[in-house]
Amino acid sequence: MGGTDGLAGRVAVEGLVKRFGPVNAVDHVSLEVSSGEFLALLGPSGSGKTTILMSIAGFEFPDAGRILIGQEEVTWTPPNRRNLGMVFQRYTLFPHMSVLENIAFPLKMRGVGRAEREERARAALATVRLGEMGGRRPAQLSGGQQQRVAIARAIVYQPRVLLMDEPLSALDKNLREEMQIEIKHLQQRIGITVIFVTHDQTEALTMADRIAVLDHGRLQQLGTPRDLYEAPQTAFVAGFIGETNFCEGQLAQAAASGESVTVALTGGGSLPAIAAEALPAGGRIKVALRPERLRVLPATAEGTTARVAEAIYAGNATTLMLEGAFGQPLRARIPAGAGLHEPRPGETVRLAWQAADARAFRA
Amino acid sequence: MSARRPSRFRLGGRRYSPAASLALAAPFLLLVAIIFILPLATLLHESLFVPAPTTEHYARAFAEPVYLRVMLRTLRIAALVTALALLLAWPMAWVMSRSRGLGLALLAAAVLLPLWTSVLVRTYAWMVLLQRNGVVNQLLQQLGLTEAPIRLLYTEGAVVLAMAHVLLPFMVLPIYSALKGIPEDYPRAAQMLGASPWATFREVIWPLALPGVTSGCLMVFLLALGFFVTPALIGGPQQMMIATLVSQQVREMLDWPFAGALVGILLVFVLALTLLFKRAVRLDRFVGSA
Numbered sequence: 001m002g003g004t005d006g007l008a009g010r011v012a013v014e015g016l017v018k019r020f021g022p023v024n025a026v027d028h029v030s031l032e033v034s035s036g037e038f039l040a041l042l043g044p045s046g047s048g049k050t051t052i053l054m055s056i057a058g059f060e061f062p063d064a065g066r067i068l069i070g071q072e073e074v075t076w077t078p079p080n081r082r083n084l085g086m087v088f089q090r091y092t093l094f095p096h097m098s099v100l101e102n103i104a105f106p107l108k109m110r111g112v113g114r115a116e117r118e119e120r121a122r123a124a125l126a127t128v129r130l131g132e133m134g135g136r137r138p139a140q141l142s143g144g145q146q147q148r149v150a151i152a153r154a155i156v157y158q159p160r161v162l163l164m165d166e167p168l169s170a171l172d173k174n175l176r177e178e179m180q181i182e183i184k185h186l187q188q189r190i191g192i193t194v195i196f197v198t199h200d201q202t203e204a205l206t207m208a209d210r211i212a213v214l215d216h217g218r219l220q221q222l223g224t225p226r227d228l229y230e231a232p233q234t235a236f237v238a239g240f241i242g243e244t245n246f247c248e249g250q251l252a253q254a255a256a257s258g259e260s261v262t263v264a265l266t267g268g269g270s271l272p273a274i275a276a277e278a279l280p281a282g283g284r285i286k287v288a289l290r291p292e293r294l295r296v297l298p299a300t301a302e303g304t305t306a307r308v309a310e311a312i313y314a315g316n317a318t319t320l321m322l323e324g325a326f327g328q329p330l331r332a333r334i335p336a337g338a339g340l341h342e343p344r345p346g347e348t349v350r351l352a353w354q355a356a357d358a359r360a361f362r363a
Numbered sequence: 364m365s366a367r368r369p370s371r372f373r374l375g376g377r378r379y380s381p382a383a384s385l386a387l388a389a390p391f392l393l394l395v396a397i398i399f400i401l402p403l404a405t406l407l408h409e410s411l412f413v414p415a416p417t418t419e420h421y422a423r424a425f426a427e428p429v430y431l432r433v434m435l436r437t438l439r440i441a442a443l444v445t446a447l448a449l450l451l452a453w454p455m456a457w458v459m460s461r462s463r464g465l466g467l468a469l470l471a472a473a474v475l476l477p478l479w480t481s482v483l484v485r486t487y488a489w490m491v492l493l494q495r496n497g498v499v500n501q502l503l504q505q506l507g508l509t510e511a512p513i514r515l516l517y518t519e520g521a522v523v524l525a526m527a528h529v530l531l532p533f534m535v536l537p538i539y540s541a542l543k544g545i546p547e548d549y550p551r552a553a554q555m556l557g558a559s560p561w562a563t564f565r566e567v568i569w570p571l572a573l574p575g576v577t578s579g580c581l582m583v584f585l586l587a588l589g590f591f592v593t594p595a596l597i598g599g600p601q602q603m604m605i606a607t608l609v610s611q612q613v614r615e616m617l618d619w620p621f622a623g624a625l626v627g628i629l630l631v632f633v634l635a636l637t638l639l640f641k642r643a644v645r646l647d648r649f650v651g652s653a
């Protein structure tokens with residue numbers, strides 16, 4: 001057990017393609033998860049997350065590409081021979097078995113003797129802190145408890161990889177946050193590889209070592225939460241993770257990724273930025289600027305100025321709706337308690353930012 | 364919580380008073396009383412009290428080998444019909460439970476259409492198929508499997524086949540309804556946990572479908588026990604079942620008390636079975652509360 005023994009818990013998806021009629025549910029996706037890593041598959045509804053997970057699980061067979069678990073290709077192996085754990089979005093505890101019988105089920109399928117089955121099932125139940133509940137029927141448990149039991153059932157046979165498809169989406173917010181931490185701790189303790197599907201970016205940012213962002217079946221970016229937030233590589237990722245201001249414009253000359261550019265804004269004026277991807281000459285450009293990276297200073301004669309149209313106080317921060325800069329509405333966020341200048345509506349302010357925080361994308 | 368004492372007996376619920384509920388159900392209850400309970404009671408009364416209080420008619424049914432044979436044959440045919448219907452119904456119910464939209468509508472029509480056709484018509488159809496120069500015999504000869512027409516009609520096999528066909532919907536519908544209640548994620552979870560397709564069936568699908576299977580089997584078995592038209596026409600006198608025997612006693616022998624005794628035996632048997640499977644017979648499955 002554990003993620004330290006090299007490649008056993010590795011999962012690789014290579015050039016995966018899956019079509020449903022005219023829909024490209026998964027479009028040439030490649031990604032690799034190392035042993036003991038927590039990977040989140042993040043994307044809007046219909047982006048292909050479940051289809052990728054189901055291909056890894058063995059319930060969908062790809063039109064092209066390969067799936068590898070450990071060193072072994074399993075693209076065409078039936079699910080019951082992949083030795084993976086899985087927790088589903090909907091509750092899937094078998095209603096005709098007790099909690100303990102549910103957890104012992106995979107051991108029974110593996111020919112483990114009755115006494116050992118029961119002992120290991122009890123231990124797994126204790127791992128998810130439900131030691132007392134073994135004799136109950138699934139229907140007598142709350143949603144959160146049912147998903148905990150489902151996790152116990154999915155890890156009791158010590159698979160190397162645990163797949164989870166939005167397992168917390170049916171729970172209320174507080175319980176969901178609690179379970180996120182709990183799952184994360186459990187994963188670190190037993191060193192299992194986890195692939196976790198979610199459309200909730202906060203969940204992905206909280207739990208994952210790395211996040212794969214998907215849109216329309218295509219992998220947009222694969223990176224650490226910090227990478228995705230600080231250095232999004234496509235306009236989709238910039239818009240999907242966190243909040244951002246998009247300023248539209250054009251570029252006279254082509255630029256390579258990472259190059260400094262000056263974008264001529266559609267609303268007038270120009271904006272220096274960093275090219276986040278290769279940009280064509282004359283193409284339409286979007287510059288992304290996060291609200292909290294805009295510094296709001298008292299107005300001076302120089303620099304970019306804007307008028308505060310509205311100030312929305314939200315306890316930990318104040319959001320300003322700004323007008324007049326770059327010829328379009330902007331948002332800026334001022335954290336509370338840092339002693340920063342908090343302008344009132346109607347006031348004119350000066351805006352400043354680091355050049356690296358303005359990222360230019362193909363529109 | 365309402366202040367009303369919880370009661371296991373409830374008539375009409377909150378909206379209608381018991382009196383109003385009774386009034387609403389009255390036409391139906393009256394009809395049942397007149398055309399079902401009354402004649403049945405008369406018949407049973409005759410079997411026990413004509414010409415004087417006696418058990419002689421019942422004793423006769425068990426004493427004479429002819430009658431005993433009919434009763435045993437009835438049980439055997441009903442059991443075979445149930446088994447065959449189950450075998451045919453399960454895959455159909457399974458496919459239906461995994462179908463949607465037009466596919467489901469077509470399959471459902473295939474199951475229900477026969478129900479809307481008269482039993483007589485369906486039975487005659489079987490006679491056309493199975494008779495001496497019928498479709499089946501012609502086909503067998505053309506394929507060179509037989510040289511001369513073989514006897515298909517008036518055999519026990521033919522009776523079982525035709526009855527299983529006629530009663531099939533009563534098996535398909537409760538099983539379908541039970542299978543439909545099993546989310547697709549259950550078998551998936553089982554497979555994920557290492558269960559082979561067969562183990563998934565044995566450990567998950569079958570136990571969860573069992574209530575539907577039991578009510579389907581009970582329904583078909585009970586209906587088969589008292590079935591009249593199909594065994595009479597397809598089985599002929601050689602394959603007589605109890606309902607045909609009753610009819611014969613009434614119409615040809617005019618022996619109402621003995622017919623009553625046969626009905627009484629059948630009734631006791633049916634009631635005993637029903638009580639035995641009381642927990643499994645969930646009438647709401649037929650009404651279709653999902």
Ligand SMILES: Nc1ncnc2c1ncn2[C@@H]1O[C@H](COP(=O)(O)OP(=O)(O)OP(=O)(O)O)[C@@H](O)[C@H]1O
Pocket residue numbers: 020023024025043044045046047048049050051052199
């Ligand atoms: N069995 C199927 N038949 C037809 N189309 C399908 C099937 N499964 C998925 N699709 C389509 O493939 C695309 C990707 O679906 P998928 O379920 O993988 O998305 P998802 O990212 O999991 O979305 P969600 O967040 O809504 O669960 C969607 O357009 C969906 O409609």
Ligand SMILES: [Mg+2]
Pocket residue numbers: 049050051
């Ligand atoms: Mg999904």
